[in-house]
Amino acid sequence: MKLVIVESPTKSKTIEKFLGKEYKVLSSFGHIRDLPKSSLGVDLEKDFQPKYVIPSKSRKVISELKKESKKAGEIILATDEDREGEAIAWHLSEALKIENPKRVVFHEITKQAIEDAFRTPRELDMNLVNAQQARRILDRIVGYKLSPFLWKKVAKGLSAGRVQSVAVRLIVEREREREKFQKEEYWTIKATFLKDNKEFESFLSKKNGKSLEKLEIKSKEQAEKIKKELEFLPYKVSSVEKKESVKNPFPPFTTSSLQQEAWNKFRYPAKMTMKIAQDLYEKGFITYHRTDSVNLSDFSLNSAKKFITEAFGKNYHSFRKYKAKGKTQEAHEAIRPAYPEKRPEDSGLEKQHFKIYDIIWRKFMSSQMSQAIFDSVAIDISGGEYEFRSTGQTLKFDGFLKVYPMKFEETELPDLKREDPLNIQDILPEQHFTQPPPRYTEASIIKQLEENGIGRPSTYAPIISTIQARNYIEKDENRRFKPTEIGIVVNDILVEHFPVVVDIKFTAKMENELDEVAEGKDTWEKTCRDFYEPFKKNLEEKYEEVEKKDITDKPTDKICPKCGSPLIEKLGRYGRFYACSKFPECKYTESLKKDALDVPCPKCGKGKLAGKRTKKGKIFYGCNRFPECDFALWDKPTGEKCEKCGSLLVQKGKQIKCSNKDCDFKKK
């Protein structure tokens, strides 16, 4: 018997089918060894020697694998062909004490590819393993050295890391841009012209042959003055430009683009999308859902061709290969339907699962289709020193849009020729204001991180959860991210005192060095040393330099009701609170009541409801006289009362409903 070990149980099931009876395929369920959770686990005196432990969760897996490996005549490690996959293989060989592990990698889960791969096993690539170790150790040092610094200088329980701190930084910086932003008024001038009893729209575009800048018309007066000038001018067509324009289809999904589209189309949080994708993957509907690759297997390309040709005709099909921009560690395919001929409507899937499968199927199928073709026309109309421009487009050939519908405007312009005279019908000045850059959404922050190479497919969703759990950021009323006060304070400390680590380019620089290690041009120890030596020196200085009080404390003129000493305003993990200046002798604290709603408690009538947090960080609304009154709700009360039963109404998502479980009252 030959034992094959892969990292995922679903992968093990599928490849077992392709291998003969003499193979047994088992799964490691991801990494099986790691640095210990409760200590640094890196010997800084001995060249960063890591101490690996087997977490309790992996204990059972390992003992099972050990048992089987003793029976096996040969052990083959078939984890993914990337840094992490190579490291898992190495950890397995160490933990299971495998003498001469055979390492096998394949890019595609087909009989042919797997058989080929098994005919050409190689040895473990220790350079690649060492690049992973360097990555792991650097992340551990950054996280486990910076976090305690924050505990000491700001508040306990805080955290910092190569990835999360940059994510928070982006959100804080965006907020600052918004605060700094001064909106500017500007005007555009829209006109309607008439030709053969057909009206069409046009926008003022030039004056004296010079393009009008966006902010050139600044006020109503200015706009009205131009309007007056425009009213009595003679107009004629000065140019007609007709051409074809094309729109190409999009590449198939990666984890990141799937998460973005699921948010943009359905407002699904990344975590939810991943849960649904996991189900679809386990049930065999889609390929692996944690990937940064846009590659497609030959099998899938042929299936797509067959499907498209049969369903829509040959002219709708077009072979397309996609390449990821930038660096990727391509161990998988893009996310695509496992069996492209299985159309969403025939899948038997429902609701959320249907919606996610549907966009995966459409994105994949359309990626192999022809471009859409538009007839577009641009018409310039001159009058005196002014010029208007009208643009129109009509769809000539839908191509991939047949499967992947997109909103676009179709406007048909009348058939005009140069020198045609025109009458102006209506002149409409329109007021606009420049807009501040928008707050990040789950979709746009993931996009931004990915573009900077920060985080991996398996971590985008957890990153978003972590920085919310730490209370660094929160969602506003439009489910967009804004930083909290503690988030801003922590970010500013990191940016001021540890600029190297929270540099947006830090990850990219690290990746370059890891590549050197992977290519054997550099050692992992040197990579760690080059980072750690200056980091250590800086950290020591900052422990001296930075004063906690300066960051968290503000004096107040309030007096402690318990002992009469002054109260101080302090900043904790969950925001500001008042505390007695005589702490620890007097432990009096008081909430700042910023989060109290203007909703009286329906139980005691004396208190008000206030937003609070459970120990796990989940928000609920409870009476501010707790513990004397224990009234609490999960959903945010609106302040109104139910028409049916008189209980409080609450906001649940978009819906307003009654908080009384036995009452079915709903609104909107």
Next chain:
DNA sequence: CAGTGAGCGAGCTTCCGCTTGACTT
């Protein structure tokens, strides 16, 4: 994932990346 909590400073917290599961002393 089906129930909610009073301490935030004083003590065991924290990283990133791979993968699913849930008795263990």
